[in-house]
Amino acid sequence: MIGTSIAEYIFIRGCILFLHNIAPASLLYCVLLLGPLPTALSGYRLPPYLEAWLVAEAAFFTIFFLPYKYHLQRPAIHPELLSREERAKLFKRCNATVKDPEKYLSQWFLGAKEEQIKRENVKEFIRWAFLNAGQAESEDEGEVEGYVNAMEKLLGRDIPSGKGSAKSLRLTVDKVDCLHRSLLWYFCVCVVDTVTYWSMLYNGFHFHRTSLARFFTLFPFRPLTLLTTYRSPVEHLTYWHRPHSSKTRLPVLFIHGIGVGLYPYTNFLRDLNKAGEVGGSDAGVGIIALEIMPVSSRITHPALEKDVMVREVQAIVKHHGWSRFVLVSHSYGSIISTHLLKSPVTAPFIGPMVLVDPVSFLLHLPDVAYNFTARQPVRANEHQLWYFGSKDIGVAHSLARRFFWSQNIVWKEDLGVEGENGEEGRNVTVVLSGRDLIVDTEAVRRYLTASFSEGLTSNGKAACVTNKNGKEMITKIGKEDNGAWTSGRWSGSGLEVLWFEHLDHAQVFDFEKTRMPVVQAVELYSAKDGIVQALADS
Structure with missing residues (x-):
């Protein structure tokens, strides 16, 4: 960015x-x-x-x-509706994390003023958000009315009857709003893809392509991929693979975000690759870097449905003989991570996790949807996101027809981290940037550390959040820091937050000094949990 x-x-x-x-x-x-x-x-x-x-x-x-x-304007096929009890629980859970109800409501209505948002407007939004419906259905009217009453309590005021002029943001009902991309642009994508291809080969990765019959289902075409002798075991997903030979460390699965594929992450994957080469008979931490083509500035198949994506990832992991891995994802990749984490099929494979700029936390808040799809760009980074991100054909369709927030949201409890009473669980590091133009990272940070006591230094460069036992939960890295752990506070145990005060979305990958803390976190997780896994296997 x-x-x-x-x-x-x-x-x-x-x-x-x-x-x-x-x-x-x-x-x-x-x-x-x-x-x-x-x-x-x-x-x-x-x-x-x-x-x-x-x-x-x-x-x-x-x-x-x-x-x-x-x-592309064909209606979305919504997932199976949650039961009424599950919907009520989800609604209550969402309301409990809304800190500014007026802003919350206004932003979901594209910045509309209070007097423009009336009862029927709110009902329309609730039907979409919790009932997957664009129109009123009489049998659900009582439930919707109850949600509106709960919203009034949250706001501390009555919502006037009738219908106002406000229009709500309803991603899977609204039109797919995309802009044309020229052949020249796709030629540029092809050049970037070629650079990525040779860079990944140079750094020890092997490309796994799908069948030759699918060559013409992706544009721009990728002739270099025909040179590989490696085949993906699944129909849609292609990926880069570094063989895993270590007996005492876990391999790494990486899932990228929206953009131009793996190109922005080549330096990160190179650093991760080098970190896994320690010499000796135990050298070689395996890495699989998936390619999610529908969100990579390509014309291709629609974004995979949740269950299809889970099955294909499981097949790839099993194909390479992995029984457990460190899961690393960035931005949109956190949505796929959420699906893997919630699936009983793939959850047992997931060891520690590193979530960089995740968009799946507090997804019921309007920030991610509004900032990515509805905000009128003003600054340079906003124009870059608007044109090259949200208005891309594949990205726009993925968000408007294949992005279901109730499926994609992840809660702290879903992570399976170490409990406050000391019971063992999954180790998770969440990497957040203070100037993120997509995610309200302050809200996410508060949510992730809500059950802990926080202490900030006066110079704003270091932060530490501790639980009841004094375990430090957050490391804050300021602009002038050298990229090492601030005061050695990151411990690699339980749920922890790395906070980059002066970075924007995805900028953590741009500089070596900010990449290295993330690489070190993955490396430590791989070694620490790999030993535990090796003992369990023996």
Whole structure:
């Protein structure tokens, strides 16, 4: 993620202006070619190769994009509805973590004012959020009315009757709002993919492709992937694999976020790879880095349904003989991590976890949905997220038709961490950035450390949260720190938070000094839990 300087703003706005206007310029030129060119322009024909490119761009827009955008508008297939008791429990659980009810309601209604949000508006939103419904159904009216009454208690005021002018954000009901991507953009993606391919090969990873029959189901095409002799054991997921040979350490499964695939993570995976090479007969910590193509600036199949994704990940892990692994994910990858964690099929495979910039905590709050899909961009980083992230064809469809918040949300209790009474559990580190433009990381930090007592140093550079037994829960790394553990507070036990005060979403991977604490956390988890697993296996 870029910064917020004036220079970066000019750069990103210039890139967007150029890329977004390729299609209109191509269409205009083709219209002039098809009709009689004005005399003044007839002597100024572009070179043949530029004409061919513009014709291709115009054809791509009219023949592919316009019909495809219409095709993407098909209604979402919602998951099976929770029981009434489960819905009531979920609603109560969500309300318990709302600290600013007025802001909560307003943001779900796209910043509408209090007088614009009336009772029928709230009912409409609740039907979508908890009943997977876009329209009123008489048999659920009593339940919906009860939720509205509970909302009034939360707000401390009555919600006026009738229907106001406010419009709520309902991701899976609203239209798929995407923008055209030019062939030039997909050529750039292809170049980035090529760089990623050779970088991963150089760092000891092997690419596992799907069947040759699926080669043309992904655009831009990936001819280099045809060179590999390794096959993925599943239909959809491709991945990079580093063999695991260690007897005393756990392998690592990595799941990336929205963007251009694994390219932003190549340095992190390289560092992780080096950390796993300690020499001797026990060298070689295995790594699997999944490729989630529907959110990687590609045109491909829709995002996999939850159960399909879980089955394919399980098949990949079993194919390589893993019985337990460290799960590392970033941003959107935390959604897939949540599905793996909640599934009885894959949960036993998951050892320690490192969740970087997770979006799955407090997902009932409007911040993630609003900031990613509805916010009007102002700063440079917001424009980058808006154009290259949320308006991408695959990303927009994934969020509007395959993103069901009640499935994707994760609660502290789901993590299975060590209890306050000392019972053993899963070790989890959550990495948060203080300037995250997508997630309300302050709210997430408060939620994760709510049962602990917090102490902050006066200079704002270090923070420590402890439980009743004095165990430190949070390490805060400021801008001037060298990337090492602040005061050695991170211990690798239970639930802990790494806080990067001056970083934005995904920037933790950009600098070696901020990557290394995350790499060290994964390395320690791999070694610590690997020994325990080795003893259990023996």
